[in-house]
Amino acid sequence: LLADVRRAVPGVAISTDIIVGFPGETEEDFAAGLAFVRQMGFARMHVFPYSARRGTPAARRTDQIPPTVRKERAARMQALAEELAEAYHCTALGTVEGVLFETEENGVTDGLTGTYIRVYTDAAVPRGEIVPMRLVRLYRDGVWGERV
Structure with a gap:
């Protein structure tokens, strides 16, 4: 779908919000998320570590990810976001x-x-x-x- 959008609208900036460290997220899940984000080539990303909200089903889950792991995953995803943003910026040079x-x-x-x-x-x-x-x-x- 994104390839179709990029063909139809050259130079389009596609952005997304990403929450990392949701309860139950394994290292394999996170690695798959990184690979997906890299493949999509988002121009801009807002990256957030999951934080429990009292009274929500997610907050009651027993498979919470430790805060240090959430923070580390957010930093890794943010580094990828910055790399992809720079790549997008390069496509605009000369325009x-x-x-x-x-x-x-x-x-x-x-x-x-x-x-x-x-x-x-x-x-x-x-x-x-x-x-x-x-x-x-x-x-x-x-x-x-x-x-x-």
Whole structure:
């Protein structure tokens, strides 16, 4: 399905939320989850360790995953999320995208493309407006842009 979406909408950013360490999750389950996420190639992920909510069926389960294991799995999944995000950012290099600039600090302004790639620039750009930018290189958690 995602391959069909990517063919129909080049450059589409597909994101997901992932909860790791749900009760009963084995190391094999987690490894399969990592493999699935890598295969899907998500552009952006929000990763959370499971946390019990009082009164829910999951909280009553006896096969809870220890907090240290949940934390370690979340860190491993987050590392994969960052790797995949960087790969997605690389696919946008060389393109011109509209960027909505939001904040400026120490002479560097940053904002987001329509596909949520964070773009940084030292060009004079108005905040709160969409500005065409050429995405030229990886930078921090996004890319560096040059005003077109």
